[in-house]
Amino acid sequence: MDTRHNTAHAAAWREHEKRAHSSSGIHHHHSHAPASQHGEGHHLLQVENLSIGFNRYEPQAGLMARKSRVDVIHALNIAVHRGELLALVGASGAGKTLLANTLLGRFEPNACVEGCIWFDGQLQSQKTLAQLRGRCISLVPQSVLALDPLMKVGRQLAGGGRRAGVRGRDSRARTEKQCSLFEHYGLGEAVAGLYPFELSGGMARRVLLCTALMDDPELIIADEPTPGLDLELAVRATGDLRAFVDRGGSVLLITHDIELALRVADRVAVFQGGTVIEETAVENFASPATLRQPFTRALWHALPEHDFAVMPGEQGPALPDEAPEYRNARDRATHAEPAPVLPVDDEEG
Amino acid sequence: MASFLLRNILKFLLLLLATSVLVFVLVSISPLDPVQMNVDQAAYLTMSPEKKAQLAEYWGTNTPLWERYAHWFGDFLRGDLGTSLRFNAPVADVIALRFFNSLALMIVAWILSGVLGFALGIGAAVKRGGFVDRIIKGYCLILAATPAFWLGLVLLIIFSVTLGWFPVGFSVPIGVSSADLTPFDSLRHLILPAATLSVVGVANIALHTREKALDTRESEFFQFAEARGLSTWQAMRQHGLRNLLLPALTLQFAQVAELFGGSVLVEQVFSYPGLGSAAVTAGLGGDAALLAAIALISAALVFLGNLIANILYGVIDPRLRRGRHARAKKDRAGAEDAPS
Incomplete structure (x- = not known):
């Protein structure tokens, strides 16, 4: 994390806070949804100009290889307000999980991370982000594989977390908390005594959510929490996240499913080519006229309930991480050749 | 069952x-x-x-x-x-005498190398790439490349010949009748051979444990434990160790066979009258009955070790323990549902 700009940023921030936020116009590269609140005059989470790159040797250069830097994420801006559910929509393998890990202070060892991350008005470093995880920011992982296969889920929830190794009253309090959370989410007492492999899909999702709620987070980052579910089931499965938001929490939902995002989120950030190209309220997806970027408009047209078609003039730059989901939808509609992809890193092509 | x-x-x-x-x-x-x-x-x-x-x-x-x-x-x-034929005595008598010498030697080495190796392996994995890791890894690689008999000779030269702390060989002092023999004497004679065997075993176990522990660190549940705010040590204590216990057990019981092989060499070097040296004598002398008995005992030990590991698997891993019950329940339920 580049902290040299700390003072400059603080000044810019004070200047910024003088402006009114009520307008739905664009500031900080995004527009607002009705639910978006600036508690205490700032975003809960704000990422500014974030770049994450890896140094690597040129694959084909042989012995004379020089190190070169590959940016997976560049100049990314994103902001999560209090009391809103922001969906980050992007293709698989585009670096969404990398972003989630970075927000949790879990930088890859060989990554260079530049830019600013603010949480609750404080500029963060890798160290402070690491302190926030399991306290203010919690992760809801993708699957039950994230749980220790050899530990009963009840003990795992009560014993783990930030206050690991607590004894006596604290440990009892955590066990009570785990019980009440399980009760609230309709998980019977017996569930606490099950091992992860014994959970059904639905149970597992609620247990994973409970692991995050154990630590009373202000922000939940949910990384693809509904793998393999069809749209209706996925919308229902994200109902608990929605309820958390309605109680005043904030959620960053990471998904590759634009339809799911439009159904459950307040705002959608479209992640493409390693950056967020448009961050806007779900309402703005009602018509292509309110969308600013050509790619987002193309996305709108590609949706099944719209034209389900490619708009050749409005495709935007074809980038390597374009999701097969979108491309297939367009291909089915037009019988056209798949969009050309750049030769770099084309895992999909 | x-x-x-x-x-x-x-x-x-x-x-x-x-x-x-x-x-x-x-x-x-x-x-x-x-x-x-x-x-x-x-x-x-x-x-x-x-x-x-x-x-x-x-x-x-x-x-x-x-x-x-x-x-x-x-x-x-x-x-x-x-x-x-070689000892001109019943095989059972020859073995009974030597079995306990060897057993003491191997149990000490087995426990020491297991505990130390596991601890070193975990420590290296948690401090991956750091100073501690490099020291442990270097130490283990050097030891793994060291023949047991050579190490035994070096220890003998240092501790017995030069420093004179330990006897040069045998399991009892020379010229002492068995009535005057104290446990302390036996212990003094045991230390160097046991140390040689353990030190060589440690390297093997530590390197394997380190690899397994690194895999565990990469696993999803470990990463999530860290994402929940646990430090690497905490995550290792809470979730890593119990998951590493199974591979460690397998390794530890597979080590029984290695130890047997190692003890043959070490007993030769230290003139320690155990099964290993008896096996060498029997093998070179064509004493089939004695050799067969020793081979049977070692085969039985290794078999027993693997069997214990298998049973412990079922005790430790709920997927085996409960999975079997769940399957059996399902099977029973299925049988009742099925039309007869």
Whole structure:
């Protein structure tokens, strides 16, 4: 994390806070949804100009290889307000999980991370982000594989977390908390005594959510929490996240499913080519006229309930991480050749 | 449960049968002439042909292999392990004496190398890439490349010859009657051979544990534990160790076989009268009955070790323990549902 700009940023921030936020116009590269609140005059989470790159040797250069830097994420801006559910929509393998890990202070060892991350008005470093995880920011992982296969889920929830190794009253309090959370989410007492492999899909999702709620987070980052579910089931499965938001929490939902995002989120950030190209309220997806970027408009047209078609003039730059989901939808509609992809890193092509 | 027992007993018997046959075949095709090997070189040269023939008769060199084996096998079934031709005593007596020497040596080495190796491996994995990791890794790689007998010689030179802290060999002091023998004496004689065996075993276990622990660190549940705010040490304590216990157990019980091999060399170096040195003597001297008995004991030990590991798997891993119950329940439910 580049902290040299700390003072400059603080000044810019004070200047910024003088402006009114009520307008739905664009500031900080995004527009607002009705639910978006600036508690205490700032975003809960704000990422500014974030770049994450890896140094690597040129694959084909042989012995004379020089190190070169590959940016997976560049100049990314994103902001999560209090009391809103922001969906980050992007293709698989585009670096969404990398972003989630970075927000949790879990930088890859060989990554260079530049830019600013603010949480609750404080500029963060890798160290402070690491302190926030399991306290203010919690992760809801993708699957039950994230749980220790050899530990009963009840003990795992009560014993783990930030206050690991607590004894006596604290440990009892955590066990009570785990019980009440399980009760609230309709998980019977017996569930606490099950091992992860014994959970059904639905149970597992609620247990994973409970692991995050154990630590009373202000922000939940949910990384693809509904793998393999069809749209209706996925919308229902994200109902608990929605309820958390309605109680005043904030959620960053990471998904590759634009339809799911439009159904459950307040705002959608479209992640493409390693950056967020448009961050806007779900309402703005009602018509292509309110969308600013050509790619987002193309996305709108590609949706099944719209034209389900490619708009050749409005495709935007074809980038390597374009999701097969979108491309297939367009291909089915037009019988056209798949969009050309750049030769770099084309895992999909 | 009954079928599990039956299957393992059957396996065990087959293993013993195969081992004993193999020993007899190997001894019979050994190029060493037992008569020549078991008498003094000078005595052999001056020996009369009649005497040689008599000795050849004693060692059974002219009896066909199958006859010798059948004879031994018949005795074995009656619980008689035969007579050691080399020691001129019942095999059971020869082994009983040496078994406890070896057992003490191997148990000490087994526990020391297991505990130390596991701890070092975990420590290296948690501090991956750091100073501690490099020290541990370097130490283990050097030791892994060190032959046990050579290390034994070095330890002997340093601690017995130069420093004089420990005796040079044997399991009891020379010239002390067994009545005057104290446990302290036995311990003093045990330390160097046990240390040699352990130190070599540590390297193997530590390197394997380190690899496994690194895999565990990469696993999703470990990463999530860290994402929940646990430090690497905390995550290792809470979630890593119990998941590493299974591979560690497998390794630890597989180590029994390694230890047996190692103890043969180490006992030779330290002139320590254990099973290992008896095996060498029996093998070189063509003493099939003694060699077969030692081979059977080691095969039984290794088999027992693996069996214990298998049973512990079921105790530790809920997926095996509960999964089996769940499957059985499902099967029963399925059987009831199915139309008869």
